[in-house]
Amino acid sequence: MRNKHKYKKKAFDDTWSIFLKVIYISLFFIVLGFGYLLLESPINSYVNRKVLTPAELVLFHKNAEIRRNLQRKDDDWDRIENGIHVRTGLYADDNLDLVIGTCTSCHSSKLIAQNKATRVGWKNMIKWMQETQGLADLGKSEPIILDYLAKYYAPKDTGRRKNLEKIKWYVLDLSKEM
Numbered sequence: 001m002r003n004k005h006k007y008k009k010k011a012f013d014d015t016w017s018i019f020l021k022v023i024y025i026s027l028f029f030i031v032l033g034f035g036y037l038l039l040e041s042p043i044n045s046y047v048n049r050k051v052l053t054p055a056e057l058v059l060f061h062k063n064a065e066i067r068r069n070l071q072r073k074d075d076d077w078d079r080i081e082n083g084i085h086v087r088t089g090l091y092a093d094d095n096l097d098l099v100i101g102t103c104t105s106c107h108s109s110k111l112i113a114q115n116k117a118t119r120v121g122w123k124n125m126i127k128w129m130q131e132t133q134g135l136a137d138l139g140k141s142e143p144i145i146l147d148y149l150a151k152y153y154a155p156k157d158t159g160r161r162k163n164l165e166k167i168k169w170y171v172l173d174l175s176k177e178m
């Protein structure tokens with residue numbers, strides 16, 4: 001009785017291990033198939049890649065640069081009109097690139113163009129952005145940027161009108177009207 005039981009168990013183990021082997025082998029092929037599907041195009045493009053001679057490579061980069069410049073012209077990337085850099089709406093200046101690079105990664109340049117402040121006011125705005133909005137320390141760029149902002153985005157003088165001069169005053173005669 002005991003032996004018979006043992007025999008049955010062995011038969012079961014054998015079938016099970018064959019079953020597992022079949023599963024493993026199938027899994028292997030499935031993974032292989034997916035891998036091939038995934039990598040087919042990179043493998044093909046690597047195998048069939050065009051190998052450029054150094055001369056062709058130089059030409060390739062030259063053409064790429066020409067294409068880039070043409071595209072920039074199309075996009076009006078660097079166009080300046082009446083002293084205004086059209087793409088950003090900021091005043092054109094030697095330090096404009098620095099300002100664009102430092103100040104337009106988080107918000108539109110329009111936010112700068114529509115504000116006016118003294119140098120101190122601009123410094124305070126930058127400080128506020130550093131303390132609350134994660135603006136990094138500007139290091140050596142800060143005085144240059146502040147000069148730029150204070151030069152082009154300073155408050156305009158809007159004092160009161162001039163005093164009136166040479167006025168012919170007249171006496172208002174209320175009795176007639178009543």
Ligand code: HEC
Pocket residue numbers: 102103104105106107111112115125126129133134135136145149
């Ligand atoms: C790390 C991101 C970040 C950078 C970089 C950054 N700012 Fe700001 N700035 C902000 C945020 C956020 C606001 C608030 C925007 C809003 O209110 O919609 C803001 C607001 C402003 C405002 C409006 C302030 C107000 O009182 O309305 C001005 C002006 C401004 N930034 C100028 C600048 C200048 C100049 C620089 C470059 C020195 C700069 N920003 C760089 C995040 C940044």
